[in-house]
Amino acid sequence: MRPAARFAAGFPKTGNRFDSGEAMAAISLSKLNKHYGSLFHAVKDVDLEIADKEFVALVGPSGCGKSTTLRMIAGLEDITSGDIRIGNKVVNHLPPRDRDVAMVFQNYALYQHMSVYDNLAFGLRNKKTPEAEIRTAIDRAAGMLGLHDLLQRKPKQLSGGQQQRVALGRCIVRNPQVFLFDEPLSNLDAKLRAQMRIEIKRLHAEIPTTSVFVTHDQVEAMTLGDRVVIMRDGRIQQIGTPLQVYGKPANKFVAGFIGAPAMNFIDVNVRSAAGVTSVEAEGLRLTIGPADAAALAIHSGRRVIMGMRPEHLSLGAGAPGLGFDAHVEVVEQLGSEILLETRVGNASITAARVPAETAIARGDQVRLSAQAGRLHFFDPETELPIS
Amino acid sequence: MAMVNRPQFLPWLPPIGRKTLFALAVAFICFAFAFPVLWLILTSLRPESGVYYVHRGTEFTLASFAEVLSDERIVAAFLNSALISTLATVFSLLVTVSSGYMLSRFTGPASRLWFGTIYVFRCVPYISWVLPLYFVTQSWGLYDTYTGLLLPHIAVHICFFSWLMKGFFDGIDPSMEYAAMIDGCTRWGAFIRVAVPSALPAISALAVLCWLFTWNEFLFALILTGNRVPVITVVMAQFVTEMGLRWNLMAATAVMALLPAFLIALFGQKYVIRGLRI
Ligand SMILES: Nc1ncnc2c1ncn2[C@@H]1O[C@H](COP(=O)(O)OP(=O)(O)O)[C@@H](O)[C@H]1O
Ligand SMILES: [Mg+2]
Numbered sequence: 001m002r003p004a005a006r007f008a009a010g011f012p013k014t015g016n017r018f019d020s021g022e023a024m025a026a027i028s029l030s031k032l033n034k035h036y037g038s039l040f041h042a043v044k045d046v047d048l049e050i051a052d053k054e055f056v057a058l059v060g061p062s063g064c065g066k067s068t069t070l071r072m073i074a075g076l077e078d079i080t081s082g083d084i085r086i087g088n089k090v091v092n093h094l095p096p097r098d099r100d101v102a103m104v105f106q107n108y109a110l111y112q113h114m115s116v117y118d119n120l121a122f123g124l125r126n127k128k129t130p131e132a133e134i135r136t137a138i139d140r141a142a143g144m145l146g147l148h149d150l151l152q153r154k155p156k157q158l159s160g161g162q163q164q165r166v167a168l169g170r171c172i173v174r175n176p177q178v179f180l181f182d183e184p185l186s187n188l189d190a191k192l193r194a195q196m197r198i199e200i201k202r203l204h205a206e207i208p209t210t211s212v213f214v215t216h217d218q219v220e221a222m223t224l225g226d227r228v229v230i231m232r233d234g235r236i237q238q239i240g241t242p243l244q245v246y247g248k249p250a251n252k253f254v255a256g257f258i259g260a261p262a263m264n265f266i267d268v269n270v271r272s273a274a275g276v277t278s279v280e281a282e283g284l285r286l287t288i289g290p291a292d293a294a295a296l297a298i299h300s301g302r303r304v305i306m307g308m309r310p311e312h313l314s315l316g317a318g319a320p321g322l323g324f325d326a327h328v329e330v331v332e333q334l335g336s337e338i339l340l341e342t343r344v345g346n347a348s349i350t351a352a353r354v355p356a357e358t359a360i361a362r363g364d365q366v367r368l369s370a371q372a373g374r375l376h377f378f379d380p381e382t383e384l385p386i387s
Numbered sequence: 388m389a390m391v392n393r394p395q396f397l398p399w400l401p402p403i404g405r406k407t408l409f410a411l412a413v414a415f416i417c418f419a420f421a422f423p424v425l426w427l428i429l430t431s432l433r434p435e436s437g438v439y440y441v442h443r444g445t446e447f448t449l450a451s452f453a454e455v456l457s458d459e460r461i462v463a464a465f466l467n468s469a470l471i472s473t474l475a476t477v478f479s480l481l482v483t484v485s486s487g488y489m490l491s492r493f494t495g496p497a498s499r500l501w502f503g504t505i506y507v508f509r510c511v512p513y514i515s516w517v518l519p520l521y522f523v524t525q526s527w528g529l530y531d532t533y534t535g536l537l538l539p540h541i542a543v544h545i546c547f548f549s550w551l552m553k554g555f556f557d558g559i560d561p562s563m564e565y566a567a568m569i570d571g572c573t574r575w576g577a578f579i580r581v582a583v584p585s586a587l588p589a590i591s592a593l594a595v596l597c598w599l600f601t602w603n604e605f606l607f608a609l610i611l612t613g614n615r616v617p618v619i620t621v622v623m624a625q626f627v628t629e630m631g632l633r634w635n636l637m638a639a640t641a642v643m644a645l646l647p648a649f650l651i652a653l654f655g656q657k658y659v660i661r662g663l664r665i
Contacts, residue, residue, distance in 0.1 A: 071565075074565075074569055075568075075569075076565050076568065076569070095568070095573070096565075096568045096569045097568060097569065097570070097571045097572060097573070099569075101569060102569060102570075103565070103566065103569050105562040105565070105566065106562075107560055107562060109560065109562035109563045109565065109566040110563070110566075111563060111566075111567070111581055111584075111585075112563070112585050113584040113585055113587070122567070122570050122571075123570035123571055126570060126571030126572060127571060170566075170570070174570070
């Protein structure tokens, strides 16, 4: 893989669609709906604009309708209502083969009875491309992905990572308008997954192509996506850059889904007196800075949900009014840092970024402090942020 | 899987005793199955006078085989059986493969209707098909013709083996076909160019099963054919005459009829089993 990567870095981008100035391939989904049978509403009113050459990551818990959405873009699934446009052309009723998209599947979906070379050539042969051109295209893709030594093998003789690279190659060779990925890294082990993530990122830089990447893993979504789309129960929850969805989650679900370890949620009561706004829970009383105070003040006397990211909690006294005592229940030593599972009153709170060398044990009493301006507040009814 | 503590057979026996008992049981079962075949082979090698005390004689001959092979009717029966088995296999596979695929991949009303239909036919006892088929072939003028035997066989294959084929396709990941459709194939193209080639081991295994089914079939052949289309299973039974039983000839014919199955077991077993397992 290493030599191939070096080779690819200096690879001239000849024969690329973008050199010949072809049409833009933006994708637009509007009011997209999918019903399975008469009862099950899998995708609900999805609106999404994907710019040409943009890499969008579609993330959400399993069963939330990501694959269904992707398969509708590919044309593998009929749409119940709404419109799909690829490059300004409505493709609602076009069969997959006429949409000029390529797709990578979770289980690679290589043609088991064909050699790697024939797998790569399959799409171009269907388009009656001359063999010489096919050879050039395969040579180029094989160079990018380090597949040269594997071309004569059958898929069964390849490891999972190699198979997935062949699947990527099959997409590249066709030079389509759109790349679709359906959890392509889920079947790989953690280390390989991280490698392939970088590989996909590099490929997108070398061959900028509109891409939709479906995953249930928020780390993949955050690291790969120019923008991240978060779905739940068939509905889009938020669309934004990784920083936006991390920093300004659109609701409690997004706040809890993005970020690892997950955000801590604590039920707190708001108290506003003498121009000072504070939130209280059992064993905890934080003074809220001016940024959040205004919005919270109107909730004075009511219960709200406070969110604190584990990485925004630190050990020690910290700023005045932001510290609280916690009882350590679990210590997870990661080598680079320590994760603490603590109990505060009847809430459990996770803290990350505790220096690895800290002497700390189960049962200890520690002082944790939050960072001003890094607290999130949600309305318990609507779960929308209070700001 | 390795360390499951299964309840043991005769736990009070020492391991060596258990192994011995097990070996004996296996040997006995093998013998029980092999014995009739061995007896058949022995009988076929005895002269006509020796067939009633196969276990005692020491005189062996190939005369029965020679006699059988010189009988035009028996040779014709072999050829007919081979021809009908092959044609029935080819034609039924054309349907079985696509119908199994449909049952596996599509859930629409057409698929459900088809499923229901073959389910019903599958449930009807085999023997109760025979009489209606006899009347139908009679009235269509197909009685005692190749077609009149071929068509029922194809129908039976389809009803019996579409299920197996559905099972095979259930075991093949459909995303390969989706990939093909995205790569420029039609639905049908994805079936022909991707699904069928991946199912080829299973299809060959099924072909063997179909072929042997028809080759060994007796009931339809007995009822639906007369003198014009002799097939091997029926001809074999006709050694039972008013004049007596021609055991040696019957055995010789039977041994030859066993040959295809025997050859498959010898050379193709690995492939058949592998095919049935995908
Ligand atoms: N062919 C189908 N028939 C009925 N329900 C389906 C079908 N495919 C998916 N579903 C349901 O639709 C929901 C969304 O599925 P999917 O898009 O595959 O979720 P995911 O986000 O995990 O990719 C799931 O609850 C799933 O059970
Ligand atoms: Mg999915």
